[in-house]
Amino acid sequence: MSDFPRMQQIYAHAREMMARNGNPTQWGSTFPREEVVLDDIACGRTMLLVDDEGGEHGGEERILAQFALCTGADPTYATIDGAWLDDSPYVTIHRIAASGVARHAARDCIRWALEQYGNVRADTHPNNKAMQHVLETSGFARCGLIQLIDRPTDTTRIAYQRHEW
Template sequence: MQQEAPSNRHVRHATRADYDSILKIYAHARDVMKRNGNPSQWGDIYPLASDVLHDIELNRSMLLVDDDSQNGVERLLGVFAICKGSDPTYASIDGAWLDDDPYVAFHRVASSGLARHTAHDMIDWAVRHYRNVRADTHENNLAMQHIFESSGFARCGIITLPPREIGIRERIAFQRHI
């Protein structure tokens, strides 16, 4: 069973003032993925700066933050996007979703590296608030696969992303519905 997040951790919507910090978090995540044998999921460019701005403008960019009691400032621990409504990339799956109920898609998950268990805390928040969550990750992203599975997600099959500039397009699809 997962430990509860420390009480000073919470999730909030990102704002334009967070933009530069979010870009740094994504750069950190790309470096970590490369060091852990997953250089092609995001390559050197994903998510694009325009994706980050678009997520902020659509109010779907979320931040896991805590209050650093030693310095009295908020620390950005992680970023993710919550996309409401049907995700076109999830319309076709080699496999089967758990159900056809309304869901949110959990995308662009990244940790700043400042604290442990940030991905679990972000996933837990999404499941508590939306109850039916779908997500996907690259076959080489073993860490994220483990996090989804240890958070109670089921592997549902393989989805194919639309054409883009980097990497293979197939992703392992996950879902959790409570």
């Protein structure tokens, strides 16, 4: 919980970057809502990529990126216009955001998830060209389109999967 205020700042930074880069609607001005982030923390889904900027000289730990790692079947992924690579158990990366203080932080988060779990799914907005690039250059296959089930509008997302066989 001590990282929560900084996490909120990072999500605000991510929303600003998305809007500046032609993707103003994916997260709008309020996503992820505070209660979602608190629930991620309470349920142990929050993953932080950190470093120690001061090294051996007593520097403070910095959050480079954060995401929610969700285990089990994601109900949003039950229906896809396309096809998943397979139906074996997977984890899902949601709500990934980089703080902007280190290059390739989102890619490092994705690499860690692949190393730990092997079968990873994710999705992103059609206007989120940056995340599409990160996923595709990280070896993810574009599997099709899914529809978010937790909102009434702007629901189409591009679905990705990478399975380390």
